[in-house]
Amino acid sequence: MTGFHLRSAAPRVVARLFVEAEQAGASLCVLWLDLDRFRQVNDSFGYAEADAVIARVAGRFRSVVGERGTLLRMGSDEFVALLPAVDTPDAERMAGRLLALIDQPMPLGGMLFRPAVSIGITWRHAADDPLSLLERADRAMSEAKAQGGNRFAVIAAEPPRATSGARAARQDLEIEGVLHVSLATGDLELHYQPIIRQDGSVEAVEALMRCAVGGRQVSPLQLVAVAEKTGLIVRLGEWILLQGARCAARLREQGYRTKVAINVSRLQLCSASFLSVLHAALICTRLPADAIELELTESLFMDVSPVVQANLRGAHEAGVGLAIDDFGTGYSSLANLKDLPATKLKFDRAFISELPDDRRAFLILGAITRLAGELGMVVVAEGVETAEQLAACEAAQVDATQGFLHARPMSEEALLLWMRTRRTR
């Protein structure tokens, strides 16, 4: 997308504009623009169409801001303009023009679509740093959205607050900075958590990414969320796929037939070249397809976009296992289970944490386990932390369990040692 700075450049770009505004004795206005209902567009029309919509909206944004400001792309559907010496009436006029222009219909999936945006406006306060200014603009945008969208909202220049939103935004940018460096320097590591069958054998190991920010471990979920927002996920995903496959190959070398389960994100599955990369990883490591397994959230299995469906089918036909991850947290209906090419179902930890006290949770666990079993799926319970939870899972006839009770995620070296001491094949 030409003319837009990347999100990772935001702190630097805004800091430079601070200095320039200071020297010129001028104000600095921020316009934060976010596309309304983008998720819906994405879900209904697929990734490529949604991208085309974004590109057009970005073009319209650029045409209104023109030479007057600096543009940043903050997320897949979020854009920011930084405008020196723009006062309130001027900014509101610009936002009004933007709303009118973006509202013009554009083609989408064979019909005409009227995009709408929410715009947040604010100005720099003397006590602001780049992140606090951006956070306030984001907050103004959220207000516009909360009022129904397709409008703008203004927050006057004010001293920065230490809200949880501001802290989260700050942390996101921090993680992103670390990810950029880690991906350039190889400072990333995969850890593996075993999944244990009722008979004590190892069913599989799940590959989980580890990355430290400021000496503190960042959860894989948080990492993936930031990587998705910034487009780093594709490169990261390919790296994880290859490393996970390598671990599976090394396990085989040592005589273990344990599968390695690898998490796959939505953006990876939306890529037309996903299957090529999957096969490339298998070819490079000389692995049969059934040595690895992909873990996907329920919503991905339900995704109607043809690319996602083709990728799922292709992986399944090649013999790669497909696991429904975090089952019980999304919207999948039981009726859909019959159409999914899944080979494994993983109950989310939230479900297991209710055990053994919650009788209804236990009954549902047992019933779905029987159903999934009859559909040929292996059922796994995640987040098993106590002996009581394990006993409840076993009583519900769950095939295998995963959690701190058995083992925490560990490095590949530690995993091999752990396998040896268990004498598991």
Place this chain on the structure above:
Amino acid sequence: MDANEKDALIDVGSGGRAAVETALEKNLRAIDIPPRPLIIDRIRSEMLQDEPCFRRVGQLINADVGLAAGLIRTASSPSFGLRARVRSVADALMLLGLDVTSRAVAAISLRRAFPNSGHYVRFWDASARIAALSGWLAQEVGLPGLHAADAYTFGLFRDCGIVILLRRLPGYQQTLARANLDAKRSFTAVEQADCPTDHAVIGALMAVDWWLPDDMCQAIRHHHERSALAPAASELPRVSRLLIAVSQTAEHLLQELRGASRTQEWVKLGDACLPLLGLDEDGLRSLHAGATAIIDAAE
């Protein structure tokens, strides 16, 4: 890559060395794609220090005599365009900087990471010529963001996926021959029709694994795609497009000046490459004399 060189991969010799080569191959077959050399990790971790110590990196490189000699030779070559003379690893480090050095080390390690026997020798020789020409051409066109050392590294890595597929997929040799001859479909489309993946995807995966910069990984991934070169439609970063254009043009120059080639890449991509480099046919011709000298020097 010249068709003759690619053909050379197809004619597997059956001479007396075959037994030795088979033994070597067997040994290598146990591993997957060549793992990233440890030295790259070491240089990278030094780069993360607040004050990177060049002397320490120099010692690491000097500990591997072949690597040190390769770095001095590469940095001194006209492909890198350093005006000062490079006489030691310390010189190379000072002139190239840690970042470029780490990529140059990756390029030099690449060939050593693969089997260097029999039919692969000519493949790597051809890659080396394209890399040398690419580095030189990057200086000739002098476009911002396009560095000679990166063009050189890209030229070497671009086709490494071919070697991996040859070693892994029976029948890939025939696919390769067909891909070289196809004047309509892209090279990778021909591969994809026969195989579950293609050499550009494999090469890019390996580049990610070796921590090459993102622009270069993307360029490897898309280096046979015409649509990736079109400035308006392409999502590819400008630097990636320039790397592709430089290496394709270098390959074309090599084929023109050394004659006899049956690849169709220039037919499919040439007219998209030249404008990216600010060249026309006359401009291309004017490069012939300089290119000949580089090819001679690389042999």
